[in-house]
Amino acid sequence: MATQSEKIQKLQDEIKSYKETLIKYGDMFNADGVIEEHEQKKLDQMQSIIQKVEKKLVALKEKAEKKSVNNSVNPDIEKGDKGVYKDVTKQKLNQIINVFTKGKGDATDVHWNDVSQGALGDCYFMAAIGAVAKANPAALKKLIKGPDSKGNYEVTMYIDGALFSSRKAKKVTITPEFLVDKNGNPIYAKAGDVEMWVMLLEKAYAILRKEEKYWDLRVSGLDDGYNKLKGGFGEEGIEVLTGKEASTLWIKNLSDEKIKSVITSALKDKRPITTGTIPGPDKGKKADKKQIAAQGLNIVLGHEYFVLAFDGSNITLQNPWNAEVVDGDGRGDITLSFANYKKYYRNICVQDK
Template structure:
């Protein structure tokens, strides 16, 4: 018979760690932190780990969120194993960095944060990166937790939220060397081979549009200049003369895309020709 005298272990009291400083524009009484980690409606992981779990919030870190979604698409276990729930409202998150500038070897760095996430005053909805909604009326926490750890790693939300390096984010999340290719100097056929190889080998990819000095190019396209997108794959569609080379992408906002598929989920396809026209570069993690 089971030992009924054994008492269940008491859950540790939640810890409240110092939080990274919010963006300068949010450093006032209208903004703060909500106790997302202790809200039982929220789950660290709920529907598994997918690129569609990740939504960029009110901060200019598309470079990081698009990279996070890219790694979620190709190596979900890398994300899952890189987040440790300590059971006390704190989480350890793993990033990678080179041992030194010239090194090809990466070492793990663990950053500990609590489950409080940035929000507007009076709201329990995360203001920056947020996860997929759950059937329990909450959200998945892992995107916001990883982003918060990145802010802690970089010195604050202001330091990581005014643009940044997609290659650096991919490197830190994947622990892999990242290759950069410019669409202006890479022939179309060569770019296609790179994209196809990365697709077949399950390598995380992200692409950036051109600068705001070419803003007119994007008018009416539902694409945005100076913005990073997750590349979800490259493949051919059609046959014979109708065969086209296609690049599939996702807007880290989780909405707004070219085309009219009726979903407005941020996922869309472009021909390779249009991809080369609207995007300036691709970063591929050699995972």
């Protein structure tokens, strides 16, 4: 029996084949400069078939994402505090004053270690930010301009188009007001080193996603656009941040050599790359042996990481929670053998060459 990912791939292949055939017949019918009525009817029928298959593909993707999607939330974040929106640059406590500063232990003002996911299931987007920051930090810095005379920022993202399919730059102006808890700490994306570039990217994405109808099934109690960010895959975040196409590869369908080649090539070429873990247990059910084994290695299930390093034998990944207390606790960076990586991770999202 075909898996859901195999069914999705089959439909994608069918759509591609139908479109190629449609173009072929269109060119053939129009060879003399005139398309006859019966020829146009044939083209319309083919277009109708393509639209039906596309609708089926969208429905299947929605079902797959609702069933198993990377949306783990940092458990260290205090729950129960609904928070209030405040201008974080004007707070007396935990003041965040800059859009960029130099990161801890490095000499750059946009660094992957600035990424820290909050109480929102957008690990895929946070991981994508980290991946792009590692591969090309200058690209992220170019997305943000400001502050202007009113203290606002202009953020550019490649999000315009139906189902986010056309990668046109879209700009949004946002204020430095963020949802904070009773202590003045941001509830969603956290500040890096008293800086807010990651927070600005997350807020801009939430605003731009607010009116997107395709994702209405993925909602929470939020009503400010952040609800649309809950759950997804790194591919989406990479494309939105870079304007370049990315792909999701399923590890179980790849040979060891292919997996190693994809990761090594991406790191060498400085292309963003994220990777997601196997899903956790369904609600109300106990974890199975494989899930328990993964948790024993401090791997967060149903979660997206970004790749820091790979030597062919061991892979080092960064959890976008970025809340490590001790090395190897699973809340910061984690190093795994290739065998364990292949066993407990299910997909790779990487920017195309």
